[in-house]
Amino acid sequence: MASREFNVRALPGFGAVAIFTLVMLYLPIIILVIFSFNESQSQSAWGGFSLKWYVAAFNNSQVIDVSVRSLWLALVAAGIATVLATLAALATTRVGRFPGQTMIYALINQPLMVPEIVTGIALLIFVAFLKVQTGYAGMGYMVAAHTAFCIPFAYLPIRARLETMDLTLERAAADLYATPVQAFTYVTLPLLVPGIVAGFMLGFVVSLDTVVITEFVKSAGQDTLPTYMLGQLRRSVTPEMNAIATLFLALSLVVVSLFFLITRKRG
Amino acid sequence: MPDGDGQSGNEIEIEAVGKVFGQGDTAFHALSGIDLTIRTGEFFTLLGPSGCGKTTLLRVIAGFEHPTSGRLRIKGQDVVGQAPNQRLVNTVFQNYALFPHMTVAQNIGFGLKMLGRPRAEIAATTDEMMHLVKMEAMAARKPSELSGGQQQRVALARALAPRPRVLLLDEPLSALDLKLRKEMQTELKRLQVETGITFVFVTHDQEEALTMSDRLAVMNQGRILQLGSPHEIYHAPTERFVADFIGETNFLTLNVIAVQGRGADLALPGGRTIAARVAEGLTPAVGTTVSAVIRPEQARIVPQGTGELSATVEGAVFFGTDTHIHLRLSDGQPFTVRRQNNDDLADPAKGETVGLSLTPGALQVLRG
Numbered sequence: 127m128a129s130r131e132f133n134v135r136a137l138p139g140f141g142a143v144a145i146f147t148l149v150m151l152y153l154p155i156i157i158l159v160i161f162s163f164n165e166s167q168s169q170s171a172w173g174g175f176s177l178k179w180y181v182a183a184f185n186n187s188q189v190i191d192v193s194v195r196s197l198w199l200a201l202v203a204a205g206i207a208t209v210l211a212t213l214a215a216l217a218t219t220r221v222g223r224f225p226g227q228t229m230i231y232a233l234i235n236q237p238l239m240v241p242e243i244v245t246g247i248a249l250l251i252f253v254a255f256l257k258v259q260t261g262y263a264g265m266g267y268m269v270a271a272h273t274a275f276c277i278p279f280a281y282l283p284i285r286a287r288l289e290t291m292d293l294t295l296e297r298a299a300a301d302l303y304a305t306p307v308q309a310f311t312y313v314t315l316p317l318l319v320p321g322i323v324a325g326f327m328l329g330f331v332v333s334l335d336t337v338v339i340t341e342f343v344k345s346a347g348q349d350t351l352p353t354y355m356l357g358q359l360r361r362s363v364t365p366e367m368n369a370i371a372t373l374f375l376a377l378s379l380v381v382v383s384l385f386f387l388i389t390r391k392r393g
Numbered sequence: 394m395p396d397g398d399g400q401s402g403n404e405i406e407i408e409a410v411g412k413v414f415g416q417g418d419t420a421f422h423a424l425s426g427i428d429l430t431i432r433t434g435e436f437f438t439l440l441g442p443s444g445c446g447k448t449t450l451l452r453v454i455a456g457f458e459h460p461t462s463g464r465l466r467i468k469g470q471d472v473v474g475q476a477p478n479q480r481l482v483n484t485v486f487q488n489y490a491l492f493p494h495m496t497v498a499q500n501i502g503f504g505l506k507m508l509g510r511p512r513a514e515i516a517a518t519t520d521e522m523m524h525l526v527k528m529e530a531m532a533a534r535k536p537s538e539l540s541g542g543q544q545q546r547v548a549l550a551r552a553l554a555p556r557p558r559v560l561l562l563d564e565p566l567s568a569l570d571l572k573l574r575k576e577m578q579t580e581l582k583r584l585q586v587e588t589g590i591t592f593v594f595v596t597h598d599q600e601e602a603l604t605m606s607d608r609l610a611v612m613n614q615g616r617i618l619q620l621g622s623p624h625e626i627y628h629a630p631t632e633r634f635v636a637d638f639i640g641e642t643n644f645l646t647l648n649v650i651a652v653q654g655r656g657a658d659l660a661l662p663g664g665r666t667i668a669a670r671v672a673e674g675l676t677p678a679v680g681t682t683v684s685a686v687i688r689p690e691q692a693r694i695v696p697q698g699t700g701e702l703s704a705t706v707e708g709a710v711f712f713g714t715d716t717h718i719h720l721r722l723s724d725g726q727p728f729t730v731r732r733q734n735n736d737d738l739a740d741p742a743k744g745e746t747v748g749l750s751l752t753p754g755a756l757q758v759l760r761g
Binding site: 212 | 477484488490493495500503504508555576
């Protein structure tokens with residue numbers, strides 16, 4: 127028996143832990159979805175099937191407002207972050223070792239390591255200063271803050287993809303008369319697409335989700351969906367929140383499925 | 394060979410090229426004082442063990458590495474400082490480096506597309522190249538759907554499609570199994586003759602080098618040790634390393650009795666004298682000890698008391714087409730004879746004393 131391979135199933139209690147973990151992960155989400163269809167306002171007693179909370183959410187102009195703001199903010203921030211992260215990944219994988227490279231990694235990944243609350247307070251003070259100095263109080267601050275926060279999430283998958291890419295492919299392109307720009311356009315970039323898509327989607331989800339950064343940076347009337355929902359929960363919890371959360375769950379499932387389809391076709 | 398330009402028949406001229414990686418104490422001299430001229434239309438091979446600098450030299454010609462010193466001209470034009478995409482030289486990479494997101498046809502047409510050739514010309518040349526390497530049926534496949542041998546053919550067609558002046562091949566056959574490698578050797582030779590393109594082939598396989606090349610350079614530790622035809626390299630090695638690296642050989646340590654011109658008389662164990670050829674640039678002094686080589690197939694076993702040498706049989710190893718008979722000369726030096734198994738000859742018995750007859754003019758005195 128000593129020669130048998132290591133098998134996690136043989137560990138005592140492995141199955142129980144696995145089931146417990148899965149239940150803790152998914153049961154709350156399932157309950158949330160179920161009660162979004164509840165006729166009554168209760169979060170604990172089933173009062174029959176109804177779509178009225180979805181209707182309420184769609185008729186609530188504030189919900190529509192903050193949802194649209196969240197979505198475009200996430201799209202713009204993740205978009206800019208992906209472009210910057212791609213450039214950063216190219217610089218850190220294709221230029222050769224240079225002094226301070228390790229520090230560059232640390233600087234790019236800073237938002238992953240510094241507690242979000244620290245970033246939040248720093249941004250609060252900095253943005254307040256800028257608002258006073260410039261008089262501008264628009265969404266620009268939110269876009270900049272979300273972009274900065276998204277960069278490491280976009281950077282990691284793109285860099286990983288570049289690092290595993292066969293360098294002789296770019297050499298072969300150069301050998302076949304491609305200029306550096308052509309080699310990038312026809313060889314590096316197409317092969318990098320799965321990494322870029324993954325980076326964009328990670329950035330998108332992170333921006334959509336972040337509460338702390340938004341809370342500290344936003345001006346009046348710049349609520350995103352997460353900060354709006356937090357505000358609502360302080361007053362009363364209605365299944366309308368369940369309905370909104372369920373819609374965003376469905377959206378993220380669609381996005382993740384699309385990602386898998388795209389990468390499978392390419393891989 | 395004369396060529397159309399009315400210029401000299403030299404395709405690549407390499408003068409005193411050196412390549413150093415790193416600096417100071419940790420500096421590694423990958424290439425030192427390489428002087429080499431590759432002629433137009435020849436199949437030229439760089440042969441040597443791994444780490445000898447042959448791939449670095451190929452990369453210098455392709456433009457992936459810049460020489461630390463020396464000059465490099467392709468068709469009379471100085472190319473030091475030119476980027477790979479500016480050189481009319483194409484490479485077949487060891488791992489093929491086919492673009493995984495493109496079809497076979499797109500891979501083959503890539504070079505012409507980058508050169509900005511018209512669509513119709515790209516399509517026509519791609520078809521022609523696929524025909525040349527017998528891959529017409531695979532035009533729409535992706536590289537991942539091809540076998541190793543097929544990928545090899547696509548890599549060749551891709552490198553040949555822009556009709557380069559020179560094709561560089563970096564150990565292209567090393568990933569193939571023996572049978573396929575033999576096929577591709579013939580195929581490569583055919584392509585080279587049909588296209589008339591100068592091939593520069595890098596390999597560590599001495600048999601491959603001997604069978605395919607018009608000329609070859611044997612390299613070790615960043616230097617070219619010997620340059621010549623396969624025949625010259627095999628039969629007249631100038632250095633111990635070359636003699637040892639190419640085929641099997643017998644090394645003998647012998648005394649010089651007389652020197653005349655390019656030859657020397659050496660004293661054999663047992664008292665006889667033999668005439669030997671002397672490597673170029675070497676003038677052995679009478680009375681000194683030199684190292685000489687002779688191939689195992691250039692000696693025959695003859696009855697005791699006849700032949701130039703006397704030896705004791707230590708054993709025999711059967712190889713199918715031939716048998717290697719291991720002997721010890723009267724002064725204790727080892728010697729191997731290769732005997733073709735033409736007849737059903739009995740192997741000499743272990744411990745038996747026999748005579749050895751050496752092919753006249755086969756013994757060669759080495760440098761160093």
